[in-house]
Amino acid sequence: MLLFFLLLTSVVYYLVSCRTVKAAAGESSKSQGEAPLAKKPNIILIVTDDHAYQAISAYGSKLNGTPNIDRIANEGALMTEACVTNSVCSASRAVILTGKYSHINGLKDNGTFFNGAQETFPKILQRNGYRTAVIGKWHLWSDPTGFDYWNILPAQGHYYNPPFVKMGKDTAYKGYITDVTTDLSLDWIEKNKNNPFCLLLFHKAPHRNWMPPLKYLDMFNNKKFPLPGTFYDKHENRLALQRQLITVSDHLDVRYDSKIPCDSCAVTPINDWAPGEYQKEIERLTPAERKVWDAAYAKEYDEFKKLKTKDEIVRWQFQRYMEDYLRCVQSVDDNVGRVLQYLDDSKLADNTIVIYMSDQGFYLGEHGLYDKRFMYKESFRTPMMIRYPAAIPAKQKLPEYTLNLDIAPTLLDLAGIPVPSDMQGESMKPLLVKGSKKDKKDNWRKEVYYHYYEVSFGLTKHYGIRTPDYKLIHFYDPIDSWELYDLKKDPDELKNLYNDTAYSNVIADLKMRLKKLQEKYKDDVKK
Structure with a gap:
């Protein structure tokens, strides 16, 4: 009788195990095949909105210091050539969730609802025993799915005294958005730390209009930020740049962006x-907050009224832009430090994966621009770093x-969970973890495919391809033009060589490789 019971128990365990694996990944997967770690790692994915790698000291920034964000890189790995597949907020977040390009996951721009019925990595983790949550900026328009708890900003959210939607119900909190998002996140972890957990900690900052916390309204007041070397780029022979409407000189609003109450200024x-x-934004401030705010920006208004020439105004607005943007970044860094300190104090640090990244890069005056969207390096490239002391060596x-x-x-691979075969991304585990399969690292991608779909802001x-030596871009709607950059000779992407006959063979090769990437990723481009 005892023998029969043991045999029956073994059979049930085998069937349940098979069912779990199939539910997580279907019949096939892209798992690396190494044995999973004995204990499931916790996961904290911190995503900021529009945080330029140029504003992180781990990437060599001379603009500001980010010691807490840098700590993740110093105690783990810094990806020096991380990129995005579509440089706009909603689309990038959908790519992160699904591991699939925009044309596959269905969300190509900021105005499309995310189909929450499709597979995402939080759903897979949830089926494999994880407690899951998303807190902060969601920006996918449909309600989150695959989460035990969600508390998200409606649309873009607000910097001060922000409303949230908590499990479908409207609520609101007092305080500054970056602090509030972190407060809610740490509270959720504290309640769920006895289980394997996955938290998506999604900050609004430093998204436009860059409203800093009150305590930092005078930070950087005595610092002069130099204009980037490409600030006065005239955009010759680049038709798409000539028609965009995201320049610092002509398209920042003196009220919304520079915080100046100038009713007579042009719109x-x-x-x-x-x-x-x-x-509407400043009306969200309490009377006490508004008093501090108005006093700080009254000083800026006094400076503004002394400006006489167009160039003086442009340079002044650039300074204002940089000050407020970097003040928001400072608050992000503070709150990343709070998360890391909590993990230390709670003895969770060693077994917790922490990723810090932005949903895309951002222009800090390069080519005269703010914002993102283009395949040029400042918005195409994104900060990305990962720390996992139990498995990932430091200082990589x-x-x-x-x-x-x-x-x-x-994340699935590091958690020992099979990766669905229809995910188009690759596990970075072979790059990160000693003892992973070396052939995977040796055969890592040598080129990147990009596709952007919006026509807003001009x-x-x-779409395009980026290799170590070149970048080829095809602009196709509403204009039709090609651009080629020799990245070794022209790292700032200033000279379009597409019509240079000396590069005819290079262009032919890149177009062939571009077509192969489109076929690989099932992007049926007609133009």
């Missing part, structure tokens, strides 16, 4: 909504092309 057509929106710098597409398969749809 640019592309930002005709901005003055009214800024009024990885030069390989990694993508936001790779986050989902990487932008042009485009």
